[in-house]
Amino acid sequence: MKKIILLGYMGSGKSTVAKLLSEKIHFPFLDLDKIIEKEANASITEIFEKQGEIYFRKREHELFQQIIGDPNEAVLSLGGGTPCYANNHEFLNGENVISFYLKASVGELYQRLLSEKTHRPLLANLNPDEMKEFIAINLFERSFYYLKATHAIAVDAKSPEQIVAEIEQFLV
Numbered sequence: 001m002k003k004i005i006l007l008g009y010m011g012s013g014k015s016t017v018a019k020l021l022s023e024k025i026h027f028p029f030l031d032l033d034k035i036i037e038k039e040a041n042a043s044i045t046e047i048f049e050k051q052g053e054i055y056f057r058k059r060e061h062e063l064f065q066q067i068i069g070d071p072n073e074a075v076l077s078l079g080g081g082t083p084c085y086a087n088n089h090e091f092l093n094g095e096n097v098i099s100f101y102l103k104a105s106v107g108e109l110y111q112r113l114l115s116e117k118t119h120r121p122l123l124a125n126l127n128p129d130e131m132k133e134f135i136a137i138n139l140f141e142r143s144f145y146y147l148k149a150t151h152a153i154a155v156d157a158k159s160p161e162q163i164v165a166e167i168e169q170f171l172v
């Protein structure tokens with residue numbers, strides 16, 4: 001297996017779990033949001049503000065495709081929306097690819113995202129009630145794509161170490 005992909009809603013723990021897993025299995029760690037930011041020399045918030053979400057989704061698709069086409073091993077953490085645009089979900093079960101949906105409940109995501117919504121352009125301008133409603137609707141709409149992952153792992157109330165251990169069971 002060359003590429004291990006972690007996907008899921010904002011706040012589901014993709015980057016934390018991917019980094020921990022990469023250290024454990026000695027695969028390089030790649031974070032698609034960070035790669036987009038580095039390549040654009042701008043933060044995700046700045047890209048959304050200056051070039052717009054459509055431009056962001058285009059770069060997200062192109063860079064995801066580029067990573068999938070690279071033959072090297074990696075643990076890759078996607079952005080929350082990545083599988084839901086530009087047919088990106090088709091990359092989730094390709095040759096040498098295994099993907100994991102980190103499945104969190106609306107309540108858990110809401111709690112986690114309340115304190116860190118400022119750098120997430122889709123949430124930054126919403127008040128807490130609006131945010132909860134947005135998460136519920138958006139998660140429902142996106143679940144169709146998230147469930148294309150090879151495996152779904154329930155993450156509510158689990159530590160990153162527990163989640164990594166569950167993922168590792170599928171890698172043997």
Ligand code: S3P
Nearest residue numbers: 009010033044079080081120121
């Ligand atoms: C997005 C999630 C973000 C980032 C961008 C859009 C989304 O990634 O890609 O703000 O559409 O859910 P994280 O899930 O890492 O916050």
